[in-house]
Every structure is written in structure tokens, then in C-alpha cells.
Amino acid sequence: MREKPVILASEEVARSRIFRVEQLQLRFSNGVERTYERLRGKAGGLGAVMIVAMTDAEHVVLVEEYCAGSEDYELSLPKGLIDPGEDALQAANRELQEEAGFAARSLEFITELSLSPGYMSQRISVVLARDLYPSRLPGDEPEQMRVETVSLRNLLGLLEHPQFTEGRALAAMYVVRDLLQQRGELTV
Amino acid sequence: MREKPVILASEEVARSRIFRVEQLQLRFSNGVERTYERLRGKAGGLGAVMIVAMTDAEHVVLVEEYCAGSEDYELSLPKGLIDPGEDALQAANRELQEEAGFAARSLEFITELSLSPGYMSQRISVVLARDLYPSRLPGDEPEQMRVETVSLRNLLGLLEHPQFTEGRALAAMYVVRDLLQQRGELTV
Structure with a gap:
């Protein structure tokens, strides 16, 4: 791997309740200097989880949530920030109960994915949740989320929805499908 | 689908060279009111492309680029913003030449993916590029990117890298693999 650029200077150039923007002065190993910007989130380094929760050997829970970015209701995997004192699996089981009304007897860390490493340092842990049972915890959501399921056998079909x-939610489901197939726990 | 929240007010609360943060006052259909923040990018609505460029029937081009968010060199698919006057396929062929030193005789729009719809409106078009030939265009990158390839047959292995x-790059490669398998153009 090549030598990393030197960070000549960094400063906060904008801040809101949730976001901080940092400007970096970089010198690359070939001498070229550039100004980059990156986002810092509110998460404070504890990270986030995204849950692939299976209601049977084939189907995964999706939740419908209002998204301010797209100004529309979107279907995605349950997810949320890890709270102080929690590990990724505990956070996954809490978010699953808050957002989808299920708890899991089996929780397994699968992998970590980044969102947009050019602009953000955030990563999200993908957790596979199985052996579900109904259990609801009150969350900070403004309204209860509608829940539906999708078959891991038809992820391409989800793109039509x-x-x-x-x-990254699609990536998480493909990774779980691939892994379960490799282990002989799913035939596609 | 349920009734969307009403946007009672919106205002810009922070701005940098690249990012704008908007605050939204929302009233959900159940009467609950919340303050949300979202990011607006510099892209200005033309969108972005991510390219799955195949050097043969199985291998995909990855480029190594310095990422300010993670402060490290990362491997990902070639990608970039669509310039004024370009469509997604033209932008894909230009970015592929700038970042990886290849042009494509065959370009095909596959799907559109969002990054984080809760906080951003950005979407990226996934373009499949095949029948490649060497061709380099000067880009705005500070240094030439290292290029390597990965087999669509071993995407789980990529998680170990x-x-x-x-x-979203992983999602794009899984979608292409799934599609090529469905068409009988790839056996995994």
C-alpha cells in the first residue's frame, strides 16, 4: 500500500445539531496538495448496527420508516446506533424489538460495512438474528413502523420495489444469503 | 402506504464548501412532531454513477483511493458525479477511463441505489461495463489510482480484505452477479 497523505491542517467549518463538517488540508506522497471535506456524525464512536432478522429459514424482516432525505417512506433493515454500555449484539436485539416487535434467541455478528469512506468514518455492524419471538420495546420512533418480509431467494425482485x-441493506442481505448457502443452511 | 408527515418548516442550519445541512420540522399523521436534519450535497441533482467493469466473464475492476473519512486507502468500484450534459452511461465510461484506465464498448444501466435515505437524497446509478479496452483520460484525482480485480465468484472473500x-459497492457487485447468473452468463 502506498504512503498515506500527510494531514497538514484540519478545522471544523460547519456544525449543526447532528453533523459536523471538517476541512482537511492534505499533501499526497507525490507532492500534490488538496482540500478535502468530511462529515463527523453524532454517534460519538460507538457505531451502529443493521439487523438481518429471519422469521424462518428464508425470509428477512424489513421495516417501513419515514426518511427525511428522500421525503418518503422507505423499506429497509432495522438499524440504529449502539448505546453506551451495549455491544453490537445487544444493540441489535434492542433495535429489533423497538422497530419490528421481535427479539432473537440467536444473534451473530456477520461483518462491518462502511457507508461512504471518502466522506465519513461511520461503519455499521451487520448482525444476523434468528430464532425470533414477539417482543416489543418502546423506542424513540415517532410512529410504529410497518413490518414486512422479503425472501432471500428473490433479492433481485426487491430492486423492483x-x-x-x-x-448497504441490500449488501447485508446478499452477504447473509451467500454465507448461509456456503454453510448449507439455505438453498437458492 | 401511510400518509406522509407534513413539513411544517425547513431551514438551512449549516453550510460548508461541499455540504449543506437542512433542519426540518415534521408533523407525523399521528400528530407527533419532530425535528429532523438532512444533508444536501454539492451534486446539484445530476446524480452519480458506480461502475461494475468486467475484465472478463468473472472479474471486476476495483480502484484504490485515499478516503478522507476513514483516513486510509480503500478499495472500491470506480465512481463519480455525472457532469452537465452527460447521461449515466457517458459518465460511467468517463470515470472508468479517469480512474481505472479502461473504456467500455458495452455499457448497461443496472439499478439505482441510495446511500442513506434517512439523511440524504443522493442516489447512485449502477452501470455494468463490459468489452473493455485500455484508454486513459485525465481526471481530477490527486494521484493515479492503483487497480486490481476481484472475482464475482468470491465476494464473501472480499470481506476479509x-x-x-x-x-453499496458490495451490493452493486452482488446484484450484477445475481443478474448474470439469472441470464446464464455466469456460473458461480
């Missing part, structure tokens, strides 16, 4: 768009 | 983390 006008309410499903999120790349 | 410490430099590969990006969820």
Missing part, C-alpha cells in the same frame, strides 16, 4: 433503495 | 468496506 419502489420503496426499497438502500445499498 | 482490510481495504474493502463499502456497502
Whole structure:
């Protein structure tokens, strides 16, 4: 791997309740200097989880939530920030109960994905939740989320759904499908 | 689908060279009111492309680029913003030449993915590029990117690579693999 650029200077150039924007002065190993910007989130380094929760050997829970970015209701995997004192699996089981009304007897860390490493440091842990049972915890959501399921056998079909768009949620489901197939726990 | 929240007010609360943060006052259909924030990018609505460029029937081009968010070199698919006057396929062929040194005789729009619809409106078009030939265009990159390839048959293996983390790039490759398998153009 090549030598990393030197960070000549960094400063906060904008801040809101949730976001901070940092400007970086970089010098690359070839001498070229550039100004980059990056976002810092409110998460404070504890990270986030995204849950692939299976209601049977084939189907995964999706939740419908209002998204301010797209100004529409979108379907995606349950997800949320890890709270102080929680590990990723505990956060996954809490978010699953808050957003979808299920708890899981089996929780397994699968992998970590980044959102947009060019602009953000955030990563999200993908957790596979199985052996579900009904259990609801009150969350901070403004309204209860509608829940539906999708078959891991038809992830391409999900792309036709006008309410499903999120790349990293799709990646998480493909990874779980691939892994379960490799283990002989799913035939596609 | 349920009734969307009413946007009672919106205002810009922070701005940098690249980012704008908007605050929204929302009233949900159940009467609950909340303050949300969302990011607006510099893209100005023309969108972005991410390219799955195949060097043969199985291998896809990855480029190594310095990422300010993670402060490290990361491997991902070639990608970039669509310039004025370009469509997604033209932008894909230009970015592929700038970042990887290849042009494509065959370009095909596959799908559109969102990054984080809760906080951003950005979407990225996934373009499949095939029948490649060497061709380089000067880009705005500070240094030439290192290029390598990955097999669509081993996407799970990519998760072991410490430099590969990006969820939507992984989703794009899984979608292409799934589609090519369905068409009988790839056996995994």
C-alpha cells in the first residue's frame, strides 16, 4: 500500500445539531496538495448496527420508516446506533424489538460495512438474528413502523420495489444469503 | 402506504464548501412532531454513477483511493458525479477511463441505489461495463489510482480484505452477479 497523505491542517467549518463538517488540508506522497471535506456524525464512536432478522429459514424482516432525505417512506433493515454500555449484539436485539416487535434467541455478528469512506468514518455492524419471538420495546420512533418480509431467494425482485433503495441493506442481505448457502443452511 | 408527515418548516442550519445541512420540522399523521436534519450535497441533482467493469466473464475492476473519512486507502468500484450534459452511461465510461484506465464498448444501466435515505437524497446509478479496452483520460484525482480485480465468484472473500468496506459497492457487485447468473452468463 502506498504512503498515506500527510494531514497538514484540519478545522471544523460547519456544525449543526447532528453533523459536523471538517476541512482537511492534505499533501499526497507525490507532492500534490488538496482540500478535502468530511462529515463527523453524532454517534460519538460507538457505531451502529443493521439487523438481518429471519422469521424462518428464508425470509428477512424489513421495516417501513419515514426518511427525511428522500421525503418518503422507505423499506429497509432495522438499524440504529449502539448505546453506551451495549455491544453490537445487544444493540441489535434492542433495535429489533423497538422497530419490528421481535427479539432473537440467536444473534451473530456477520461483518462491518462502511457507508461512504471518502466522506465519513461511520461503519455499521451487520448482525444476523434468528430464532425470533414477539417482543416489543418502546423506542424513540415517532410512529410504529410497518413490518414486512422479503425472501432471500428473490433479492433481485426487491430492486423492483419502489420503496426499497438502500445499498448497504441490500449488501447485508446478499452477504447473509451467500454465507448461509456456503454453510448449507439455505438453498437458492 | 401511510400518509406522509407534513413539513411544517425547513431551514438551512449549516453550510460548508461541499455540504449543506437542512433542519426540518415534521408533523407525523399521528400528530407527533419532530425535528429532523438532512444533508444536501454539492451534486446539484445530476446524480452519480458506480461502475461494475468486467475484465472478463468473472472479474471486476476495483480502484484504490485515499478516503478522507476513514483516513486510509480503500478499495472500491470506480465512481463519480455525472457532469452537465452527460447521461449515466457517458459518465460511467468517463470515470472508468479517469480512474481505472479502461473504456467500455458495452455499457448497461443496472439499478439505482441510495446511500442513506434517512439523511440524504443522493442516489447512485449502477452501470455494468463490459468489452473493455485500455484508454486513459485525465481526471481530477490527486494521484493515479492503483487497480486490481476481484472475482464475482468470491465476494464473501472480499470481506476479509482490510481495504474493502463499502456497502453499496458490495451490493452493486452482488446484484450484477445475481443478474448474470439469472441470464446464464455466469456460473458461480
